[in-house]
Amino acid sequence: MLTITQAGEQSTSPTKKVELIAIFEKFGVFLFLLLLIAFFQLQNERFLSIRNILNILSDVSIYGILSVGMTFVILTSGIDLSIGSLLAFGSMCGAVAVKSWPGLSATGFSWLVALGISLTVGSAAGYLQGKAITRLRVPAFIVTLGGMTLWRGATLMLSNGSPVSGFDNSYRWWGRGDVLGLPSLVLVSMIVASLGLIILRYTCFGRHVYAVGDNPEAARLSGLDVDGILITVYAIMGCLTGLAGFILSARLSSAEAVAGEGYELRVIASVVIGGTSLFGGLGGIIGTIVGTLLIGVLLNGLVIMNVSAYSQQVIIGIIIVLAVAFDTFAKSRRGRAVGK
DSSP states (O other), X not given: OHHHHHHHHHHHHHHHHHHHHHHHHHHHHHHHHXXXXXXXXXXXXXXXXXXXXXXXXXXHHHHHHHHHHHHHHHHTTOOOXXXXXXXXXXXXXXXXXXXXXXXXXXXXXXXHHHHHHHHHHHHHHHHHHHHHHHHSOOOHHHHHHHHHHHHHHHHHHHHTTOOEEOOOHHHHHHHHXXXXXXXXXXXXXXXXXXXXXXXXXHSHHHHHHHHHHHOHHHHHHTTOOHHHHHHHHHHHHHHHHHHHHHHHHHHXXXXXXXXXXXXXXXXXXXXXXXTOOTTSSOOOHHHHHHHHHHHHHHHHHHHHTTOOHHHHHHHHHHHHHHHHHHHHHHHHHHHHHHHO
């Protein structure tokens, strides 16, 4: 009888370990965020002031918009390295169109033209990249790596390497205005995150995205249009890239050819740290939001502590490696548990 009891305890032990890993996967990032906030508050009592909180939210808003789109992409086991360059290209197209029509600013609708063009350009570029990935069967890494260079070059050609600035107040409001004290760009980011959450959690398309990321062949055999879903995901990413580009140009009051450089690293880091698996099929918007806030809090706190920008990059790089390593470890543990 003793032997049977011991065997039973041993058989449940791996399951308990997997459950602990699953719990840490679900809440670990959130707990780490709380610990970071507590640590930086102890270092500087003004860290949790309303002004600094709004600064953090404003700083992460554009990255947050991009991270929502990247969550869709990574859930399908894909990647998009072109978002920084496409952000610059979309915003530059909108800005050039606005500045080429001098009387438009007087109507107060210059922002609407710029926004429409940025969204259209971003969506079209994302659609084309999705087509290349699905029809030409070229890995997403290669297609979007090429897009990184292509869209940056197109931006430089369009602007001759010079910024486009001098927007009217209605345009700048989207990056500098506020609604009842809440910065407008934060509000836009919250709306985008809410829509992304609803789509992934409560729609058929969201369930299809998870299915494609979990097992594309099984999804295809189940009758899903896998290629169509992938193309749509990259078009969504492109659309949100255009939106982020518009918001950034409004905040800076300038569309710049160098805008968005290095954004890929931080956005991918936010999504992966938030718990979305690079292997696809696992993760979500809430985790992405927490991951985005975590990096924003970390960078803000390091600046307050006068840590150099070079060291900040090293720290983010280490966090990314650790997050991916844990994701790989957790996936292997889940696989063993299922096998048993």
